Amino acid sequence: MQRISFNKKEWFLETPFPGVRRCKRDLFYIQKEIFRKKTRFQEVFIFSTPGFGKMLTLDGIIQFSKLDEANYHETMAHTALFTHPSPKKVLIVGGGDGGVLREVCRHKDLETIHLVEIDEEIPWICQKYLPFVSQGAFKDRRLKIFFEDGAKFVKSSKLFYDVIMVDSTDPVGPGKVLFEFAFYKDVFNALEKEGVAIFQVGPFLDLNTVIKKSANCLKRLFKYVSLIRFSMPSYSCGCEYCFILASKKYNPSQISKKTLDLRVKSRLKEPLSLKYYSPSVHLASFIIPSIWQV
Numbered sequence: 001m002q003r004i005s006f007n008k009k010e011w012f013l014e015t016p017f018p019g020v021r022r023c024k025r026d027l028f029y030i031q032k033e034i035f036r037k038k039t040r041f042q043e044v045f046i047f048s049t050p051g052f053g054k055m056l057t058l059d060g061i062i063q064f065s066k067l068d069e070a071n072y073h074e075t076m077a078h079t080a081l082f083t084h085p086s087p088k089k090v091l092i093v094g095g096g097d098g099g100v101l102r103e104v105c106r107h108k109d110l111e112t113i114h115l116v117e118i119d120e121e122i123p124w125i126c127q128k129y130l131p132f133v134s135q136g137a138f139k140d141r142r143l144k145i146f147f148e149d150g151a152k153f154v155k156s157s158k159l160f161y162d163v164i165m166v167d168s169t170d171p172v173g174p175g176k177v178l179f180e181f182a183f184y185k186d187v188f189n190a191l192e193k194e195g196v197a198i199f200q201v202g203p204f205l206d207l208n209t210v211i212k213k214s215a216n217c218l219k220r221l222f223k224y225v226s227l228i229r230f231s232m233p234s235y236s237c238g239c240e241y242c243f244i245l246a247s248k249k250y251n252p253s254q255i256s257k258k259t260l261d262l263r264v265k266s267r268l269k270e271p272l273s274l275k276y277y278s279p280s281v282h283l284a285s286f287i288i289p290s291i292w293q294v
Contacts, residue, residue, distance in 0.1 A: 012047060014236050015060025026062070026236040028055065035129045041119040041174070046129050052234050054130060056097060061170065065234040069099055069133060074277035075230045075285065076243060077103035080163050080198040082263045082282065083245065083252040087162035088112065091190070093150040093178070095167035096122030098134025104165075105137045106269045113142045114159075118174070120147040151177045157190045164190060164197040171202070171210055179210065181217040184246075188221040194249045197222075204229070204240045204292050211242055215294040222246040226253055227294060228285045230276075242292075253286035 006013070012028045028049045035046040045057045053066030064072055077100050081087055089112040092100055096117035104113055117123065123145070126133055137143070146153055154164070164187050169175035177183055179201070187197050201214045211227070218225045228243040235241060245252050260279035264271050 012045075012049070012055075012057070014057075014062055028052070035125065037121075037125070039119055039121045044122070044125055046125075054132075055234065056126070056130060058169065062234055062236070063097065064099065064133075064232075066130075066132060068231070068233050070275035071230055071232055072241075073099035073103050073133075074274060075228065076100050076165055076167060076198055076200070077106075078264075078268075078274075078277040079228060079243070079252065079282055079285065080165055080196050080245060081107055082260055082267075082279075083247060083250050083255065084162055084194070084196045085250070085263075087196075089159065089161045089163075089192075090114070091116070091154075091157075091161045091164045093154065093164065093166045093168065094118075095165070097126040097130065098123060098137050100165055100167050101140075101143070102133065102135050102137040105140045105143070107267055108269055109267050110142060112144075112159075113140065114144050114146065114161075116146040116148060116150045116153045118147070118149055151183050151186070154183065154190050155186045157186075159190075160192045160195070161190055162192050162195055164195070166197065166199045168200050179214055181220070184214075184217050184221060188246075188248075191248060196245065196247045196250065196252075198228075199244045199246070201242050201244050203235065204242055207292055207294075211244070211292075212294050214244055218244060218246045223248055224251045226251075226286050227288050227292065229288055229292075230285055253283065255283075257283060 010030055012030050014026050030047045032048045037044050042058045048054045055065045056063040090104055092115045168178040171179040202210050215225055224247040226245050228245055230241055231239050232241040233239050257279050260282055
């Protein structure tokens, strides 16, 4: 294969994913380098690029851009929370950038919000250099942050949550444990009897290597296991990305639009400011092409 040369000071080439199927790598022009540091756990790089705006990368992997971060964060937070009729206690595993947290904090009726993040430097880095992501959510009085291993935290949890959101990295390196049956079982055990959980499982390009395995594990535990489909243009995955929502009691795709409309209006702060999520998008996101069924 012919090698392509480029100026690494002017262009960012996303790191390949070892052991995970990808058919391409993306190259982004570095308009401005904003921040770079090696923490105890990972290499953090923030830069701006035309079209996408500011981007966060961890160990050479794009986490989000200003253009599409709402797609990811609104989908994870609101799809799970509005599936539950009356959530009070929420746990976010990962998500130190504060994006999912921002959306969770918009829910007025929540009483307890816990966030567990292994890298204590990520929250302050993102608050300083990417303030549009958390938008002050780290100051919410309902929030308590734990800087420790997410898998160990869930396993030892003494509090039962209504909703657990797993905003993990990809299933390589330290994040691999968050895609295994033992972790899924610990999440199940940490939920209330009507609990809901949502998991990041990667692009549909990884259907056979990651998504099916995760879905099959979750089906051994939860009554309802549903794929969620949404768009992430900044990701090296052909845009189509996947979460899995697992529910002990409620079928997320069978909630009526009228019920979702009422939940959004009554429970969410400033519902008109949503950029991606809506009750219609909620229901549409569960419509999966036959080639991606599990």
